[in-house]
Amino acid sequence: MRIAVLFDGAGLARLGLEQAGHWCMGFEMDPWKHHLSKQVGAGRCLLADVRELTPEYLAENFDAVWASPPCQEHSVARTQGAVKKPDFGQGDLLALTVELLGAFPGPVWVENVDAPGVREIMSATGQYDKWNAHQFLPEPVQNRTRLIWGRHRTPHTFRGYRPYVPGICPCITATEDRGCASDRRRASRFYGRKLTPEECAYHQGFQIPEGWWDLPPGWRGTKVQWRNQIYEAIGNGVPVYMAKAFGEAYEAA
């Protein structure tokens, strides 16, 4: 299938769908995440604002749509102050996405955190199911509960849904750069130390491309700040093996 991947981030969901044999095009508005995504998988992605896409454009050009709108507004992992001001648009992006894709004729997956506000938006306009990343690997490596709204085939899983499986890493967050031995909410609490970006990527099911470490043209921050962009991109991503399982429910392109 030709799949549009809205809110492409660093391309993790897109990579999984490509691994399932599909032709994918990402749409991402943050130039730094887009820079990372171009180096992931086929690297087919556009620097674009999802709010400018229309249902007609999507229906004419794609067979299916995956969307992972930003979830900071709703995330239970977020404990610090207000949501950062939307450089790249947040607010009602989930509601906007659900509306944009409501009448899409093919398979649709809208992925987000499991939080009351998300359940409310999703259940108002259709159906969602609960999933946990531990279901998608024979030897699970991460607990990561997510809701997926839309119309799509049920993926193959290795075990049924449970909100939390003891003995495996908790959800890799977008702020693992701030992890420490005494952490109480990041994945670092499981290991008793901060995780490296490579370790975060391992739990999300991919290896960091070499080029990610080079500071991109136009980057005005420090090396550490760039490394934190990488942590954030990984923690905000969809586990590659999870997106792959949803893609594998359909014939490859």
Ligand SMILES: C[S@@+](CC[C@H](N)C(=O)[O-])C[C@H]1O[C@@H](n2cnc3c(N)ncnc32)[C@H](O)[C@@H]1O
């Ligand atoms: C949850 S992350 C997506 C993760 C991605 N699917 C992955 O698996 O790597 C959400 C992304 O949406 C992007 N975003 C926010 N508003 C957007 C907009 N209006 N148009 C396009 N992308 C946007 C953010 O920059 C962020 O990278």
